[in-house]
Amino acid sequence: DFLTKSTQTEIVDDFSMLSKGFRGVSLNWEILLPFDSDEDRLNELNRLKKELEKIDKQITSLEAKLSNENFISKAPENVVTNFKKNLQENIDKRDKIRKTIDDLS
Numbered sequence: 001d002f003l004t005k006s007t008q009t010e011i012v013d014d015f016s017m018l019s020k021g022f023r024g025v026s027l028n029w030e031i032l033l034p035f036d037s038d039e040d041r042l043n044e045l046n047r048l049k050k051e052l053e054k055i056d057k058q059i060t061s062l063e064a065k066l067s068n069e070n071f072i073s074k075a076p077e078n079v080v081t082n083f084k085k086n087l088q089e090n091i092d093k094r095d096k097i098r099k100t101i102d103d104l105s
Contacts, residue, residue, distance in 0.1 A: 041104055048101050055094045062087040 021034035021041075035041045065071050066083055075083075 045101060045104050048097055048104070052094065052097050052101065055090050055097065059087065059090050059094065062090065 035044070062083055066080070066087065072080060
């Protein structure tokens with residue numbers, strides 16, 4: 001409670017009945033900090049949409065590199081592997097951001 005300056009803490013199995021808020025994951029816990037106002041929710045939505053645009057550009061760039069036969073044939077195997085890993089990490093991050101945007105909309 002001292003970290004969030006909250007007056008109340010609850011442990012629940014399902015967030016669907018709670019108000020919308022900032023979400024995060026820590027170890028095996030999912031954390032929800034309710035917004036103080038709808039303006040906070042809208043600001044977070046805008047921030048997430050900008051982050052989504054940035055990640056979409058990164059994904060497009062990585063996919064272009066990985067679909068380039070010339071790059072694939074000439075690049076060291078570890079470089080190609082790192083590009084594939086980076087692509088998957090960005091796809092996973094994009095999916096999480098999309099889910100959060102849906103939850104906050």
